[in-house]
Amino acid sequence: MSTPTATGSTWAFDAIGTSWAIDSAAPVPPVAQDAVTAVVERFDREWSRFRDDSVVSALADGRAASVDLPGDADAMLSLYDELDRATGGAVNPLIGDALARLGYDARLSLAPQGAPVAAPDWRRDLSWSDGRLRLARPATIDVGALGKGRLVDLVLDALAPHIGGDLIVDASGDLAARGAPVRVGLEHPYDPTRVIGVVTVEDAALCASAINRRAWGDGLHHVLDARTGAPVRAYAATWALADTAMRADALATGLFFDGGPELAASWDAQWVRMRTDGRVEWSPGFSGEIFA
Numbered sequence: 001m002s003t004p005t006a007t008g009s010t011w012a013f014d015a016i017g018t019s020w021a022i023d024s025a026a027p028v029p030p031v032a033q034d035a036v037t038a039v040v041e042r043f044d045r046e047w048s049r050f051r052d053d054s055v056v057s058a059l060a061d062g063r064a065a066s067v068d069l070p071g072d073a074d075a076m077l078s079l080y081d082e083l084d085r086a087t088g089g090a091v092n093p094l095i096g097d098a099l100a101r102l103g104y105d106a107r108l109s110l111a112p113q114g115a116p117v118a119a120p121d122w123r124r125d126l127s128w129s130d131g132r133l134r135l136a137r138p139a140t141i142d143v144g145a146l147g148k149g150r151l152v153d154l155v156l157d158a159l160a161p162h163i164g165g166d167l168i169v170d171a172s173g174d175l176a177a178r179g180a181p182v183r184v185g186l187e188h189p190y191d192p193t194r195v196i197g198v199v200t201v202e203d204a205a206l207c208a209s210a211i212n213r214r215a216w217g218d219g220l221h222h223v224l225d226a227r228t229g230a231p232v233r234a235y236a237a238t239w240a241l242a243d244t245a246m247r248a249d250a251l252a253t254g255l256f257f258d259g260g261p262e263l264a265a266s267w268d269a270q271w272v273r274m275r276t277d278g279r280v281e282w283s284p285g286f287s288g289e290i291f292a
Contacts, residue, residue, distance in 0.1 A: 148251025
């Protein structure tokens with residue numbers, strides 16, 4: 001997803017394994033940078049399956065059967081509930097071990113360990129209540145279906161008290177904009193020098209997902225069907241425009257499956273998706289332009 005800079009200053013940094021850019025009318029002050037750094041560190045320490053000292057790693061390896069409920073747990077897991085129901089079980093927060101089995105593990109070995117396996121029944125094994133996050137048996141929580149979008153929202157909230165006027169938070173494909181409208185190109189999944197369309201984002205969020213972004217081996221990539229543990233094959237890329245980045249990110253995942261468009265309609269969200277054969281679909285009333 002290509003994004004023009006619509007403001008006067010850019011603060012760029014790396015976090016949670018990806019590149020971020022904060023565009024604002026004036027430079028981001030140190031106090032705001034510190035606030036963002038704290039938010040990112042907390043989120044990563046709680047939800048990253050790529051660091052041994054995280055909360056989800058402690059649950060995954062059996063060091064703990066329950067932990068203090070992270071602050072974002074209810075918001076994210078409640079949205080997973082909606083995604084699960086809409087897609088018939090294709091999206092599941094316990095997909096982490098299935099990803100690791102195919103090589104997308106904590107060490108990024110990219111070496112498959114066997115045939116795909118379905119994710120566990122998360123409604124049976126995972127619970128959050130009474131201030132605790134619990135797993136009935138060790139398993140790896142992976143919030144990749146919506147977690148980066150959630151963090152974009154948190155970063156935007158952390159910046160808001162310190163920065164007036166136009167503001168863009170761009171986390172390499174997950175973007176939230178406040179203030180002036182921003183025209184964004186929808187990057188072709190098979191040719192990053194091209195776009196298949198454009199859309200304007202204004203006081204909203206646009207998130208994208210594509211099978212070419214984290215791909216390895218013989219047709220393996222990070223978007224799995226939790227019911228089988230196998231990579232999806234029908235769609236190559238998705239884009240969703242919603243009121244929050246977490247919802248847009250969730251829809252960008254859900255749109256790889258049947259039920260995604262219906263969930264988007266229930267949220268009054270817009271979307272585009274490209275099939276692996278190059279055909280492009282989009283939501284009724286999509287406000288952007290499609291070239292392909």
